[in-house]
Amino acid sequence: MTLKEKYVPGLEGIIASETAISFLDTEQEKIIIKGEDLIALSKGKDYLDIVSLLLEGQLPSTPEKVALEDKLKQHYDLPDSVIELLKLLPKQTHPMDAQRTGISMLAGYDDDLDDRSPSANKDRAYQLLGKLPTLTVNSYRVLQGQEIVAPKKDLSYSANFLSMITGKIPTELETKIFDQLLLLYSEHEMPNSTFTARVIASTQSDIYGALTGAVASLKGNLHGGANEVVMYMLNEAKTVAEFEELMLKKLQKKEKIMGFGHRVYMKKMDPRALIVKEALKDLSLQSGDNLLLEMCEAGESLMEREKGLYPNLDYYAAPVYWMLGIPIPLYTPIFFSARAAGLCAHVIEQHDNNRIFRPRVNYIGKAY
Numbered sequence: 110m111t112l113k114e115k116y117v118p119g120l121e122g123i124i125a126s127e128t129a130i131s132f133l134d135t136e137q138e139k140i141i142i143k144g145e146d147l148i149a150l151s152k153g154k155d156y157l158d159i160v161s162l163l164l165e166g167q168l169p170s171t172p173e174k175v176a177l178e179d180k181l182k183q184h185y186d187l188p189d190s191v192i193e194l195l196k197l198l199p200k201q202t203h204p205m206d207a208q209r210t211g212i213s214m215l216a217g218y219d220d221d222l223d224d225r226s227p228s229a230n231k232d233r234a235y236q237l238l239g240k241l242p243t244l245t246v247n248s249y250r251v252l253q254g255q256e257i258v259a260p261k262k263d264l265s266y267s268a269n270f271l272s273m274i275t276g277k278i279p280t281e282l283e284t285k286i287f288d289q290l291l292l293l294y295s296e297h298e299m300p301n302s303t304f305t306a307r308v309i310a311s312t313q314s315d316i317y318g319a320l321t322g323a324v325a326s327l328k329g330n331l332h333g334g335a336n337e338v339v340m341y342m343l344n345e346a347k348t349v350a351e352f353e354e355l356m357l358k359k360l361q362k363k364e365k366i367m368g369f370g371h372r373v374y375m376k377k378m379d380p381r382a383l384i385v386k387e388a389l390k391d392l393s394l395q396s397g398d399n400l401l402l403e404m405c406e407a408g409e410s411l412m413e414r415e416k417g418l419y420p421n422l423d424y425y426a427a428p429v430y431w432m433l434g435i436p437i438p439l440y441t442p443i444f445f446s447a448r449a450a451g452l453c454a455h456v457i458e459q460h461d462n463n464r465i466f467r468p469r470v471n472y473i474g475k476a477y
């Protein structure tokens with residue numbers, strides 16, 4: 110017997126789920142999250158508003174947001190043994206792999222691991238969101254042979270995260286821009302990492318396993334790992350002319366340029382990248398250093414001219430992270446920490462209305 114259904118490589122355009130969480134409305138250039146447009150929200154709301162929208166289904170009132178931040182702060186600390194385990198990792202370990210290991214280990218501390226109810230999963234989501242900044246920053250520090258840093262509960266969630274990374278109290282502008290990055294990265298419908306998490310959750314595996322798989326997916330250069338490569342390219346080039354030359358050489362060799370293209374936004378710029386480009390302009394103005402902005406703008410024009418391709422979020426996020434003083438190996442782990450909010454919402458939804466993912470294949474192997 111043979112199955113001969115139409116095979117679509119990369120499952121492009123295939124509907125994998127019904128979801129009430131989010132939708133990319135490319136016609137209206139909106140990123141819909143629970144009925145709200147993330148792009149519009151990015152101009153007045155902050156990351157914790159979106160966490161609440163994703164996990165509670167609505168934007169929080171001021172007291173609700175204060176309560177949410179307090180709840181996350183209660184979960185900031187990591188079990189000592191997680192830090193001890195991270196210390197055992199080989200120093201060459203990528204921080205994404207360390208983050209993956211840490212998240213995986215947290216499952217062992219959950220006394221109620223078999224409870225897949227929405228309320229138990231939501232509690233876990235808040236615990237994870239509380240711990241992720243501490244885990245993310247300290248896994249990197251341990252690998253660098255640096256001292257562990259403690260979270261600062263007197264700062265806001267985002268200011269604390271950035272402060273643990275840089276070792277400084279961030280300015281208001283730096284905090285606002287970092288928070289906006291977290292917000293823009295928080296959820297994006299059905300990228301590879303979310304699909305991965307939902308596939309894992311569909312076996313009734315737990316939220317830690319689903320997120321562990323999602324970290325591995327996000328690490329790849331074609332997905333979240335692109336932001337690190339963009340910064341390495343900018344650093345390698347050093348000037349506008351050298352950046353253009355580097356890109357042209359890559360295109361001649363038929364290499365992909367990280368930070369460009371997107372399965373859903375292929376014919377337009379990612380609307381999140383437009384927002385982050387403005388943040389880069391603000392940081393350039395503040396520092397009086399326009400070099401990265403000029404390089405990125407030149408790269409953007411070149412790719413439109415040569416390939417008809419546009420920047421995705423990772424292209425402009427990379428120089429913004431750099432100007433905030435963030436080490437390059439932390440770029441993708443920060444993306445994951447932000448995305449954990451959306452991923453948890455997807456795992457909750459999958460567990461709540463589940464059918465195991467189990468597709469079929471078109472067999473093209475040896476005749477039998």
Ligand SMILES: CC(=O)SCCNC(=O)CCNC(=O)[C@H](O)C(C)(C)COP(=O)(O)OP(=O)(O)OC[C@H]1O[C@@H](n2cnc3c(N)ncnc32)[C@H](O)[C@@H]1OP(=O)(O)O
Pocket residue numbers: 119330331332333335364365366367368369370371372373416418421422423
């Ligand atoms: C936040 C995020 O995760 S956003 C994604 C971050 N990833 C990147 O920036 C990696 C670079 N970009 C890419 O690899 C792709 O554009 C992806 C993975 C994002 C989307 O992939 P797909 O939808 O499968 O598109 P696909 O790879 O088939 O590209 C279509 C065509 O555009 C070309 N193309 C797409 N992206 C690029 C790129 N960045 N550089 C050069 N050419 C590209 C492909 O070579 C292909 O050309 P062809 O038809 O002549 O073979």
Ligand SMILES: O=C([O-])CC(=O)C(=O)O
Pocket residue numbers: 294296297299300301332371372373421422
């Ligand atoms: O949607 C995608 O395929 C990738 C992406 O931009 C994201 O995960 O933010």
